[in-house]
Amino acid sequence: MASPIEQFQIKPIIPAIGFTNSSLFMVGAAALIVGGLMFASRKRAVVPGRSQSIAEMLHEFVAGTLKDATGAEGMKFFPLVFSLFMFVLTANLLGMIPGFFTVTSHVIVTFALALLVISTIVIYGFMKHGTHFLGLFVPSGVPGWLLPFIVVIEIISFLSRPISLSLRLFANMLAGHIALKVFAGFVVSLLAAGGAFAFLAPLPLLMAVALMAFEFLVAFLQAYVFTVLTCIYLNDALHPGH
């Protein structure tokens, strides 16, 4: 029986340019988003049809999340946040199709996305506020003797943001897919054991179905959490100093 982590293996498709199955699904996700949104907005009707309302709902959802966290001036980051949300969501949901590769179950992909977010924040924060951006590490209203410790804690918490942002998405997708494979493996081994054990085989199958439904929830939720945390971190770049 195949090992539960075999599904995450990266196989080269065109070795000459380093094109792997991971790259294929990344290109697929991007093409699906661009194609889907262009198809949905082809008519640009005042009264939206079915596909156009879905695109508008996605737009309103992300725009509302961004505006709640950063206010009106954060809206210039809307293209970045919307692309991140759509890419993570599409990659997660594509991975739920049996046999498909989950791009976001590789830490290097999610870490690249998190690093993009954090470097945007650092570069924009220094461009807009200069050295005042460092006020992010000095909360106001802290007694003087406590300040050195607070500053150290704030710096550590800032440095751990890209790590926790990427690990959360990666580990959620990884753990979910491993759990699905493990329960599917129970069905096979129970059937292989034969006799009375074969009658127990539907039980892990039911569990796998329930887990599948749960994984769809997690796929959406983690895309949302990634977006919300991106918005909150962007808010730090826009309004440093607590």
Add this chain to the structure above:
Amino acid sequence: MDPVAFKYLGAGLACIGMGLAAMGVGNIFGNFLSGALRNPSAADGQFARAFIGAALAEGLGIFCLVVALVLLFT
């Protein structure tokens, strides 16, 4: 005992942290629900905040999972 056995023991011990993270996430959603039942009209506005708290609490449990996976597969 041989080092491989300790590796698996360490991976098992790392998973205790995931149980503690589960308690944290349950605590957040339990309190959110009890607050939401008292004042349902204010619940929708705090929904995103509950998820942020859950995501932050869960992230610490995820670190334990990563430690366990690193111990098992490297």
